[in-house]
Amino acid sequence: MAHMKSKFCSRQAPYSTNFVSCRETDHEPHCIEEKNKDMTILHWHDLATENAVQGWKLVPHGFGAVLEASTGKQWVIVVNTGSDASNFLPNFESVSPTNRAEIPMEAIVLHEGIKL
């Protein structure tokens, strides 16, 4: 599985306060200095071959994430981490399928061409 940067810019979505706040504060003190900030940094692509597995990963830096299947089909298994550090300590097995067995999991198939 390869994780690569995308050239798409942020787009407006009902949940993305980051988009609205960046658009509305461009003229504020100190924000002008950041005007040419690269806004493509929030986008990425994951390329996977059949049967490739990515172990448990936390969505980084406090962000939420939107995942969309451009082509092919992938299982996405999701767990809400909560505030408890005991989720990660004393140890955390990122590749163990049973690692998070005690917490309710949700599994979804992301499939190209299907929309809800």
Next chain:
Amino acid sequence: MCSLRSRVLRPNTLYATVALENSVLQGEYYLASHTLMSSLHGLIHGFIMGSSVTFEDNIASMFFIRRMVHYFHNSLVSNSDLDSSTCSNVKKDGYLRFILEDPSNHLFSFEDSGDLKALFSLFGLAVFMNVLDKRTYRPYIEAGEPLSPDAIAQLQEYDRNTIPYPERRHCAYTRGLARELMIWFCGTYIINDLEDDSEVPHNLLSAFVVHIAVTMVQYKRQAAKHNKYSCCTPEAFEEQVSMSLMGIVEVDAEIEYHYQLEMLDDDDIPDLAMWYLDRVTITLAETPTQLHGRDEDYMLKGTNEADRLFFRGYHRGFKSPTKANARRLERKKI
């Protein structure tokens, strides 16, 4: 299990993927105002546990946090026109375009404690903005140069790190805005206990910040105990947390922080949640506060101890105090 094309994951979510066939997954990160508490927790988990639980990329989420503080300050404090009948803020002159969309998407109505948690978390993110940034712990060196003892000394004496000067100023300015946002909230709303309807004193915010500070330090110590070091030592982290509170929270809160730190049981694995925030209701005050802060004040009010060291060093050209003393002594001899 269901099947669909896209999926929105809340902040602070763990996920794993299995490719059923050759595929391309397109992803985008976002920050939403109503899930800022999850963002705060996710940021702390990711920072302390590092690459063992999350991706190690160089996205500075703090850029977006700074802009969100500006946005909320603009919407709620600077341009506020309080409509008490709906208990929400609506700006009527059409200056900001979000009104033409759906303001309820992003702004807080404070109808439940969820918005209070989000606002407190935004303040927490502003206070600990530098603490939770990896660049804070890296000594400043020119591109291509090796790490020198001078760079390490400058980090210790002036907190000179890889966060550039303009960004450093912006961080201080943002903290000033965040402080005024909280002053506005405390003057505009009353927090009551859900059970007996008694008014909760306004030090709830300080208690929240101190709680996050103490649990972060405890979390970091525990992680180090289990050999999870990420980007800094527990001692460096603790020092940064301590400096981030000085000058930002009230003196009482600082004393409380040091007291709670001394009472910590180092074997406990901490929980970042503050359960008390679930037990409150929020009502509009009879005479809401109107604030009109001045730009120059924000920088001053948002400068914490680490910033003070840095700006002092900046004005001295980051000359090592020990070297400066040595030069003065030499001059005297001549």
